[in-house]
Amino acid sequence: MPHLNEKTVAFLGLGLISGSLAGALRASGWRGELLGWGPRQPSLERGKALGLIDRYSLDLESVVAEADMIVVGAPPQATVELLPEVIALARSSGEPIVTDLASIKSVIVDAVQPAYNKFVPGHPIAGSEHSGVDASVSTLFAGREVILTPTAESDTDAVQSVQAVWELTGARVTLMPADDHDAALAASSHVPHMMAYALTAMLGDHALAPMKHGGGALRDMTRIAASDPVMWRDIALTNREAILEAMDAVAVEHERLRRLIAEADGDAMQQLFDRCRVIRRAHDDVLNPLLKRSESES
C-alpha cells in the first residue's frame, strides 16, 4: 500500500474544480501520478500543458484500472450518468477509492446502487463564475469547506483518505448526511444563484438599462449570474425540492420586506436591517476565510 501522496489519482473530466484540485495536490508535493480522462481531448491536452496532470487517456477502463483514487469532476447530471459505469469498472479492477465533486449529493448517492463502500461523495464549497481548466487556481480551496457525505456503507479508511487529500489543499472537511447537505446548500448557494439570475434578468429587461449605473453592490449581487449555465441547470434539476423550498422561504422574506416598505414602517425596517448586519458580521470569517479583501465599494 503506497503512502497517500504516492498514490495514482485519476481525474475524470478536467475543469475548474478538478483542475484546481490537481494543481493543489501538485503544490502540496504530491509524488504519485496524476492522470486525466475526459470526453474533451483539448481540455486534457491543456491540463497536461498547464502541468496539472502527468498524462491522459481517452480509454476509461485503463485509467480506472491504473488509479488508486478516482475523482469524478463533471457537472452534476454528467456525474450521475458516469458514476455507475466508473464504479462497475472499479469493482472489477483493484477497487480504487472513488469520490466526486458535484454540488448536490442525494442524487449522487442514489445513483450508486448497490452501494460501493469505497465511494465517498464530496463537495468542495469553492468555485468561480469562470469555468474550464484554464480557470484553475491551486489555492482555490485554501480556507474553504469541503463537505463529505459518506453513507452507512462507506469504508472508514476510504473516507479518511479522501479527507486527507482535501486537507492537503488547505480546505477544512465536514461530514454530514447527503440530505442535510442538499438542504443547507440550497439555501446557502443554490438559491443565491437563482436570486442573481432573477435580478440580472430583471435588469436586462429594464427600460433604463440600470446595470450601466451599477456599483460594487451590483457587481457582487450579479457576479455569479455569469456562472456555468449547464452546471446550474443541472443543480436546479437535481436538487429541485430543496431549492423550491428555499426559494419560497426567501420569497416570504421578500414579501415581508415589501410590506414594511409599502407601509413605510421605518422602525421595523431598521430592526430588520440591524439584525441582518449582525447575522452577516457573525459570518465574516467563514465567508472571507483568507484575505482581508478591499471590499470598499458598493
Added chain:
Amino acid sequence: MPHLNEKTVAFLGLGLISGSLAGALRASGWRGELLGWGPRQPSLERGKALGLIDRYSLDLESVVAEADMIVVGAPPQATVELLPEVIALARSSGEPIVTDLASIKSVIVDAVQPAYNKFVPGHPIAGSEHSGVDASVSTLFAGREVILTPTAESDTDAVQSVQAVWELTGARVTLMPADDHDAALAASSHVPHMMAYALTAMLGDHALAPMKHGGGALRDMTRIAASDPVMWRDIALTNREAILEAMDAVAVEHERLRRLIAEADGDAMQQLFDRCRVIRRAHDDVLNPLLKRSESES
C-alpha cells in the same frame, strides 16, 4: 473668484462618503480649506486627526458663510431635513454652491423649494458595507460613476463646478433627471440591497444554519446586508414607489424561474442562465472599473 481648487469646501456631516471625498480632494492637491460641521463632534475630531479636514465648527451659520462650496454628507432623511436650513443660510450669505451625496434624488429636489439655482443634487455610486469617517478611502470614487440631477433652474456654472470637483476624484460624471435616477438606482442598487436583506433574514432563521457552509457566492450575495441600517431605512422610505416597482419586477422573475425549476424545464433554464451570463459579462467593465479582482471563489 478663486480658481476651483483654491475654494473653501465645507462638509456638513463627516462619514464614509464625505470623508472619502475630502480625502480624494486632498490627494488631488486641493489648495483651498476643507471645513467640517456636523452633529457629532467625535467624527469631526477624527476627520481632522485623519487629515481629511483642516478644521471644524459646530456653528452651521459660520461654516456656510465661509464656504464657496457646501457638500451635505448626511443620510437621505437627514439631508432632506437639513437642506432647507442650509439653503436659507446660503441665500443670505455669499450664495455658495450646494451639493449633496444622497442615494435618492427626487425627494431631495422637492425639499429645496423655492429652487436655489446654485444647488446641484449629486449621488456618487460608491460606498461600502462599512460606515463612518474611519472607513474613508481616498480612492473610493476612482473609475466610479457620479450622477448629478440638475433641475431646469440649476445654474450651469454651478453644475460645471460640481462636475469638475468630482472629476478630480477620478469619477466619471453623468447628468440625468432625478426621476430617472431614482428608478434606475432602485433597480441597480436599492433592490439588490433588499434582496441581500431577504436572503440574510431567510438564512438567519434556517434550522440548518446554512450560512456556516457559505462560499464566495454567499459572501458576495450578503456583503451589503451589513450596510448602514439607518441609511438603508431612509433610502427605502424616500424612494418607496420606485423600489416597490423594482421589487415586484424581480419577484416576477423569481416566480418565473421557480416555475421552470418546478416543471424541470432544463432547456428554458439553460437559455435563461445563458442570457444572464451574457448580460453580466457585457457589464464587467462598468462593474469592475479598476482592478482585475481575484474573483475566484463561489
